[in-house]
Amino acid sequence: MTVEAMTVEKQDAVARFEATRSAYNRHKRIYTLLFWSAFAVCLVLSIIQSQFDLIKLANGLPRSTGFIIKMYSALTWENFGADLVDWFWGFDEWAKALATSLMMAFTATVLGTTFGGLLSFVASRNLMEKYWLYFITRRTLEIARTVPDIVWALIFIYPFGVGPLAGVLALTVHTTGAQGKLFSEVNENIDLKPIEGIRASGGNWFEEIRFAVVPQVLPNFLSYTFWRMALNVQAATVMGFVGAGGIGYELINAVKLLYFLDVGAILLMIIGTVFAIDMLSEKCRHYFIGQETLGG
């Protein structure tokens, strides 16, 4: 190959590269333009539909801040201890309601995870050979998960009456759906060889699940369960808004009666508890994921 030919080929390569690049850039510009116009249209429509109003917002923000400041105005430096005792005058009652919330979350997590875990094996495409059974279970779990827990609570309030029972059932149904869906996704990603091994040694479906699937998925199940516990604690704090038990009832009453200080005290308790449970759940998850990597 002569030097001239090489130069021509090089120029050719450069030209081709430039052509591809400009085509790519043009293409990208069109997409960017399309995307941003669609985005702008959505935004304008949303602002109209939701009556988003900056003036109203500007008026509302100072009032909201004032509201929040009033919640925490009980404390003075000179008399801190006595103020604190005074502020938390209803501590016993609130703590009891908070404990109910925690018990609701615990019960719903355990029951929901049990049901969801059992159903997840039926709702996994690779484990369930009967398609119709898989399909029905999967869709049922999806509906249980898609309907928000507080809506389940609104439904259960009617037959079960006001109280934590309706709240626990609502959280349980939602947890069953959520866990069932997440768990079945875990199940669908397992190694299938152990199943063949169990089948080859004459095991039935239940034995396949117990000895080939469960050991593979258990760490993930546990990790999701701790995560769900934290979410359920948060959800249980607002169940009382619709009368389904727990601290939410105390909170919504205090807000309705404009007892700002009580609202502040109860909020502090709720945020502290949710925060603590969140940290604890994180610790447990890391512990079990650590075990998984050790074992795997």
Place this chain on the structure above:
Amino acid sequence: MATSGIESLGPEDIRSHKERYPRVFSRTPRERITSWLSWSAGFLFLLYCMWDIGFFSEKFYGSLGKLAVMLGQMFPPTGWDQFPTFADAILETLAMAFVGSLIGGIAAIPLGFLAAKNMMPIRPVQFGTRRFADVLRSADYLIWGLIFVRAIGLGPLPGIMAIAIIDTGILVVLYSEAIENIDRKQIEGVKASGGSGLEVIRFGVLPQVMPILLTNALYMFESNVRAATILGIVGAGGIGFLLTDNLRAFEFSNACLIILMIIVLVYVIDYLSRILRERYIRGDDYLQGDETQGEGSLIGNIMAKFKKSGS
């Protein structure tokens, strides 16, 4: 030969191995007792909770029949004459989630930089921003909604603010984790060519983290749509208000229609958001040899996706 393979292991060998390595064969008695005790303690606590909440009462079993009657009354869904009102409220729900997510997603960007260890050298500020974000997200959507309804008044605005606040709280943590995981070399490159602090962020950091930030913001939009459906329970706008209203008035079949509409809304949004995430945020696969995928119209691509995952 006892050591030549697994098939030649006799019961004798197994016993001797069991004596030498007991923990391979079974847990120690102490471990077994601890495990057994903690499981039964947990189970007893569960039973206590269930008893305390009222699972073992007459009321519970008596109400099961009532529940069945109620579920029977929910079907078939009615209230189609009010469909336009419901659809309007559904759109309001969606709009609230969109505006709230946008505000939260943008507000979380500067806070995310403040909360990232590699961007914020002043430790108390970094730590303080994270804890502030934790406090924002520790209270539920409904709690923020309730507070803002009291301060601002009924309507979608307090709902938007509740969504924006929780969105910010969660995204600050996710954003700052994404920023902490970036490649330092690109930052050094920009610095070496004389870039200022802002230029480092614009050309060294943002191109790396933008896809992750967008993906997280979209995830949050999905979850905000779910939240927006219930904010109406405390009067903060959206479909939740009509749902509560119908349930309180014992119009169960109307409520059923609303719940079905919520399910459809959530499904559609999840589906669209998944397409956007997988197809349009995941970077430039156009240049990476997959040219046929980059061609064709947006609608064509969405339809192709539909065919692929619809099966």
